[in-house]
Amino acid sequence: MASFIIKPAHLRCVVRTGRLMSECRTRKTLCSARSYATEGDNRIPKIYTKTGDKGFSSTFTGERRPKEDHIFEALGNTDELSSAIGLAREFCLDKGHTFTYQLVKVQCILQDVGSNIATPRSSARESHMTRTKFTAQPIADLETWIDAFTKELPPLTNFILPSGGKSSAALHLARTVCRRAERSVAPIVRSGEADPDVAKFLNRLSDYLFTVARYAAMKEDNEETIYKRPE
Numbered sequence: 001m002a003s004f005i006i007k008p009a010h011l012r013c014v015v016r017t018g019r020l021m022s023e024c025r026t027r028k029t030l031c032s033a034r035s036y037a038t039e040g041d042n043r044i045p046k047i048y049t050k051t052g053d054k055g056f057s058s059t060f061t062g063e064r065r066p067k068e069d070h071i072f073e074a075l076g077n078t079d080e081l082s083s084a085i086g087l088a089r090e091f092c093l094d095k096g097h098t099f100t101y102q103l104v105k106v107q108c109i110l111q112d113v114g115s116n117i118a119t120p121r122s123s124a125r126e127s128h129m130t131r132t133k134f135t136a137q138p139i140a141d142l143e144t145w146i147d148a149f150t151k152e153l154p155p156l157t158n159f160i161l162p163s164g165g166k167s168s169a170a171l172h173l174a175r176t177v178c179r180r181a182e183r184s185v186a187p188i189v190r191s192g193e194a195d196p197d198v199a200k201f202l203n204r205l206s207d208y209l210f211t212v213a214r215y216a217a218m219k220e221d222n223e224e225t226i227y228k229r230p231e
């Protein structure tokens with residue numbers, strides 16, 4: 001099924017493989033009540049509904065919450081993480097790295113992470129839970145990839161600084177955004193509102209990004225800057 005992006009910021013209105021990323025987006029995109037730029041056969045749905053102008057937005061379960069709620073904080077961080085990975089991937093593509101398909105897979109999984117976060121269990125119906133279920137398989141995939149790269153990398157004997165060329169530095173930046181996303185998801189998982197595997201995935205993802213950053217530097221023959229105690 002085709003994917004389409006409705007809004008450049010926040011979580012996207014993406015419909016793929018029959019799974020809707022969030023009901024709020026679904027409602028905004030698909031419901032008959034939304035506004036259109038023009039009338040007639042070639043109606044273009046408007047990107048904005050203005051329903052968020054007062055600082056409140058919707059969860060997948062239809063709750064209205066203030067935009068500073070943990071849920072939107074975590075959704076925003078997840079979205080930022082996907083953007084950081086997207087930028088890193090562009091640098092990696094320029095250098096012909098073979099792992100870029102993994103970065104796309106991770107970006108897709110991050111959409112599923114967003115769906116799970118956007119569905120607080122306390123207000124979710126069975127159908128919401130089924131649609132936004134998060135599986136453990138992506139965690140196992142990350143571990144397989146990490147182990148394969150680690151076999152090729154020289155062992156780590158020093159602290160390294162984010163460095164090693166544009167691909168590597170961008171992957172390190174994505175790693176740090178990932179850790180922020182993980183921090184913002186932690187209270188949501190702890191309160192039982194999101195799947196614990198979401199937190200595990202983000203924890204493993206920062207290790208993957210660290211490892212693949214080192215791998216990119218190695219493949220480009222770039223030196224990683226080593227931490228030295230200032231004299």
Ligand SMILES: Nc1ncnc2c1ncn2[C@@H]1O[C@H](COP(=O)(O)OP(=O)(O)OP(=O)(O)O)[C@@H](O)[C@H]1O
Binds near residue numbers: 047
């Ligand atoms: N500032 C934000 N940061 C992170 N997630 C957000 C933010 N604002 C909204 N969201 C989430 O992303 C979804 C899509 O964002 P969108 O900007 O369309 O929402 P909105 O601000 O409520 O609506 P609108 O922009 O049409 O007034 C929302 O339904 C909500 O789940």
